[in-house]
Amino acid sequence: MTFTQARTLADIVRADFPILHQEVNGKPLVYLDNAATSQKPLLVLNTLRDYYEQYNSNVHRGVHTLAAKATEAYEGARDKVAAFVNAAAREEIVFTRNATEAINLVAYSWGNSNIQRGDEIILSVMEHHSNLVPWQLLAQRTGAVLKFVELTPEEEFNLEQYKSLISDKTKLVAVVHVSNTLGCINPVQEIIAIAHQHGAKVLIDACQSVPHMPVNVQQMDCDWLVASGHKMCAPTGIGFLYGKLELLRSMLPFLGGGEMIADVYLDRSTYADLPHKFEAGTPAIGEAIALGAAVDYLGAIGMDKIYAYESELTQYLFEQLAQISEVRTYGPLPKIAGVGRAALASFTAGDVHPHDLSTLLDQAGVAIRAGHHCTQPLHRYIHAQSTARASLSFYNTREEIDIFIVALKEAVEFFGSIFG
Incomplete structure (x- = not known):
């Protein structure tokens, strides 16, 4: 891919995403639900198809040609993911069904053995249910105590409160890197350093960061990090x-x-070395190989370029939303050129229910999310039953934001005429 000043990143890549070139309800599709799931480029779609058409076979179990090719591609995908997040070794990457399963893996495998009654686990009020419920279950099993970091007046992670909460009783800190509702980018490197000073382990939920910005696990120094492929141009x-x-x-x-085994006897088993110890059963082979293709695709663009372009879009999105007096956005406002927050905006529009907004926007071909975004505790904290959310990706354009804003204004005016 060649980048020029005359063309935006979206101009260059949109042809790679066939799903974007269609009409919905008679209008060109404007897809602004990327925080829920991303669209997939042709490279990923073709890679998945090629696996099933050309070398579909189980991995690690056969010596025939198809099995060897499938194993090479599957393990090659692991190498790509390891390099993408700068893991120190390929064995540090375990394939799971999704980030939710990855968090549960840590909660059961590490948590059951290392968390005891009275130990403390620090989370934040902005956590996705996937990074909340597994720790609630662990606390119920062990008698551990959950503590929660609240928000600053700017609706960001309250680092000062976190410093006051953490103690030598803290055994685990589990926080989101980027909030899927507030859009804030949490100071994870500082959070991790403070936790390690107290001997605590740290898990980072990176579902909303890995697809949108450079992530370096060694620089971050996290103990665990989880991500989902379907949010980063890979399959579900x-x-x-x-x-x-x-x-x-x-x-x-x-x-x-x-x-996941080395040797099995009737009364006992020994286990395989990493990473296979945690990958029981036939894995999602085609999906993992396609995840490797997604990493190739994102890497060819450059995560720094993706973050820079999305930051510009974010700045423009918030400038346009600010023109609608009824709209209240949540989370910190973007800083210069949008840097400092993620490319999404959760908002309400007066008394109009977000689901009603989403329905009218859909009639205009605009896809946004409405609801609690799997952050019910956060919505209670910010006193919002639900919010609407427009979330961007590097294949979105300013023109799409303009279409969204026009449709949003019309929807707000329509409901205003009813309620007024």
Whole structure:
């Protein structure tokens, strides 16, 4: 891909995404629901199809040609993901169904063995349910205590309160890198450093950061990091867990069965080395290979370029939303050129229910999300039953934002005429 000043990143890549070139309800599709799931480029679609058409076979179990090719592609995808997040070793990447499964893996495998009654786990009020419910279950099993970091007046992670909450009783800190509702980018490197000073482990939910900005796990120094493929141009049903090598080696298996064993006897088993110890059963082979293709695609563009372009879009989106007096956005406002927050805006529009807004926008061909975005506790905290959310990706354009804003204004005016 060649970049010029005359063409935006979206101009260059949009032809790679066939789903974007269609009409919805008689209008050109404007897809602004990327925080829920991203669209897939042809490279990923063709890679998945090629696996099933040309070398569909199980991995690690056969010596025939198709099995060897499938295994090479599957393990090659692991190498690509490891390089993408700068893991120190390929064995530090475990393929899972999604980020939710990855978090549950840590909660059961590490949590059951290392968390005891009275130990403290620090989360934040902005966590996705996937980074909340597994720790609630762990606390119920063990008698651990959950503590929650609240928000600053700007609706960001309250770092000062976090410093006051953490203590030598803290055994785990689990926080989101980028909030899927507030759009704030949390100071994870500082959060991790503080936690390590107290001997606590740290898990980072990077579902909303890995697809949109450079992520370096060694620089971050997190103990675990999770992400979902479907949010980063890969298929559904595949995600990954990063974990520090020695930490993963110390953890017991999460699921038992084929693939994760070394030797099986009637009364006992020994387990495979990393990463296979945590990948029981036949994996999502095609999906993992396609995740590798997605990493190739994103890497060819450059995550720094993606973040820079999306930051410009974010600035423009918030400038346009500010022109609608009824709209109230949540989370911090973007700083210079949009840098400092993610490319999404959660908002309300007076008394209009977000689902009603979303329905009218859909009639205009604009796809946004409406609801609690799997952050019910956060919505209670900000006193909003639900919000609407427009979320961008690098294939979106300013023109699409303009279409969204026009449709939003019309929807607000329509409901205003009814309620007024």
